[in-house]
Amino acid sequence: MMLNFCRRQIYLFFSIIALFGCQRSERVDVSQIDLEINIERFDQALDSLNLTNIPDKNERWKRQYGAFYYDYMRFMLEAGDPDDTASLIAVLSEVIQTPDYAALSQAVQSAYPTMTDYEKELTDAFKHIVYYFPDTNVPRFISFMSGFGVQTPIGEDYVGIGLDMFLGADSEFYPALRGSIPYYVSRRFTPDNVVPRVVEAFAREELFPYTDAESHLLDQMVHHGKILYFMDRVLPGLPDSLKIGYTTAQMQWARNYERDIWAWFLSEELLYDYDFHRIQKHLGEAPFTPELGENNESAPKLGVFLGWNIVRQYMDRNPDVTLPQLMAMDNGQAILDGSRYRGR
Numbered sequence: 001m002m003l004n005f006c007r008r009q010i011y012l013f014f015s016i017i018a019l020f021g022c023q024r025s026e027r028v029d030v031s032q033i034d035l036e037i038n039i040e041r042f043d044q045a046l047d048s049l050n051l052t053n054i055p056d057k058n059e060r061w062k063r064q065y066g067a068f069y070y071d072y073m074r075f076m077l078e079a080g081d082p083d084d085t086a087s088l089i090a091v092l093s094e095v096i097q098t099p100d101y102a103a104l105s106q107a108v109q110s111a112y113p114t115m116t117d118y119e120k121e122l123t124d125a126f127k128h129i130v131y132y133f134p135d136t137n138v139p140r141f142i143s144f145m146s147g148f149g150v151q152t153p154i155g156e157d158y159v160g161i162g163l164d165m166f167l168g169a170d171s172e173f174y175p176a177l178r179g180s181i182p183y184y185v186s187r188r189f190t191p192d193n194v195v196p197r198v199v200e201a202f203a204r205e206e207l208f209p210y211t212d213a214e215s216h217l218l219d220q221m222v223h224h225g226k227i228l229y230f231m232d233r234v235l236p237g238l239p240d241s242l243k244i245g246y247t248t249a250q251m252q253w254a255r256n257y258e259r260d261i262w263a264w265f266l267s268e269e270l271l272y273d274y275d276f277h278r279i280q281k282h283l284g285e286a287p288f289t290p291e292l293g294e295n296n297e298s299a300p301k302l303g304v305f306l307g308w309n310i311v312r313q314y315m316d317r318n319p320d321v322t323l324p325q326l327m328a329m330d331n332g333q334a335i336l337d338g339s340r341y342r343g344r
Contacts (some may be wrong), residue, residue, distance in 0.1 A: 002189040010325040027236055030127035035121040039115040039141045040065075042072070043163055046144070047105050049096050054089045058082055068142050069154040076153065076160075101147075104173065109162045111191070115143060118161075121195045128234035129199075132323045133207065141198070146179055148273050151189075155202055165189050166197075184287040184300075188245050196242050199235060203227050208327055215332075217279045217303060218271040222332035224283065225307030229315065233323055244308065245285075250299035257293075258309065261302050262291065262343030270303075279303070314339035 042065060044182060049057060061069045073079045079091040095101055104238050122141065130136050139157050145164040154158040166189055167173065174186040188197075204210070208230070210223050227254070231243045241251040254261070265271060265282075273279060282303035292298040299305065314335045329335060 007067070026233060028128065028131055030124070030131050033127040033130055035123060035127050035138065037119050037126060037131060037138075037141055039119050039122070039143050039161065040342055041115065042142050042144045043105075043108055043112075043307070047109065049092060051093055054092050058088060058180045061216075065142065065252065068140070068158045068160065071153065071155050072144060072146070076144070076149050076162075078149070079254065093344075104145060104164055107171070110141070111167050112163050118194050122198065125195060125199050125234050128209075128236070129202075132233065136207070139202075139206075140306065148173070148181065152197050154201055154205040159198055161194060161198060166191055168195050182287070183286055185261060189246075192242060193245075196231065196235060196238060199231060200227065200243075203230050212330075216272045216274050217282065218336060219330075219332035220279060220283060221271075221303045221307030222310060222335050223307070224304040224312035225309070226327055226329075228304070228308040229311045230327060232312070237238060244301075244305065246299055249297070250288075253293065254299040254302065254305050255295060258306075259343035261292065262341075265303075265306065302309060310336055310339050315340050 045061070047058075065072075070082055073082050074086065077095075079095065080088045082088055083203075126136075126138050130138065137157070139154075139159050141159050141161060143161040143163050146162055148164055149162070151158070151162045151165040155160075164173070168190050169187045171189065174181070174183075174189060177186065204227055208223075208227065210220075212219070228243050231238070235243070240246075241248060244251075246254065270278070270282065283301055286300035288296045288300055289298040289302055293301070311326070315326065317340060318338055
């Protein structure tokens with residue numbers, strides 16, 4: 001891959017601006033939308049467990065938290081079925097007496113004594129969602145900890161927020177998880193990722209689930225690009241690097257070499273490739289893209305990055321297209337053609 005040094009210098013100034021701003025952050029007035037998000041603190045409720053009150057709490061939480069509580073005990077904490085009281089008591093009694101549980105609970109409460117700021121940010125984000133998609137069923141938001149099992153689960157009428165997976169990149173817990181959660185993933189387990197990851201999960205799983213995983217790379221690039229463009233519109237103040245999950249350096253690298261990346265995708269005939277493993281190399285999480293750059297400095301998931309810019313350019317060139325109309329489009333080729341995207 002040829003990388004033009006002069007071009008890199010020219011792009012540098014503009015890419016730095018883009019890192020700390022948010023392109024296409026169209027502002028709309030959502031002040032009249034009657035909505036206020038409240039995050040229910042199940043993590044704090046769980047902290048109230050002791051060896052004598054488990055049966056009472058179990059019955060109370062089944063009524064109070066409904067589907068979330070059943071999902072939590074069965075699949076997140078893997079403690080068992082809440083309706084099998086005897087078995088659940090035995091497991092929870094063991095769990096709450098372990099030093100690891102106590103240490104994690106203390107870390108979560110220390111990092112998140114209140115969720116007020118996150119409630120405000122989620123309120124604004126979901127007001128934007130309702131503005132564009134008035135029929136949206138706004139779910140319950142419930143914070144919890146599961147021992148690093150799941151971050152933002154979506155269930156029947158709820159979105160969970162696994163606070164133990166947002167403790168900060170320097171948390172003492174994450175190095176011990178390297179075998180199952182590599183650093184390039186856990187570095188994003190930070191408080192400033194709470195809102196974007198919740199919004200992204202809700203968009204991907206609830207609003208715009210992708211059902212055609214056997215489509216070619218271009219269609220999948222555009223789908224991911226639409227999700228990020230949706231985040232542009234409902235999180236208008238959020239930096240691009242937080243939306244896509246890049247470091248500052250990765251964001252800068254991708255912007256500097258965008259035309260070269262696009263040219264490489266074309267030369268490798270990637271756009272219409274159906275090979276799952278080859279496609280995932282350019283869409284999935286990774287520390288970098290092996291084929292590109294030097295000294296492992298390249299950004300990962302470049303198919304997502306390019307798809308995002310294709311969608312942005314399409315919307316710039318087609319201002320009459322609404323966000324709901326865009327999200328309903330399922331033809332990646334039509335969006336690429338309408339964008340006239342050429343790598344910039």
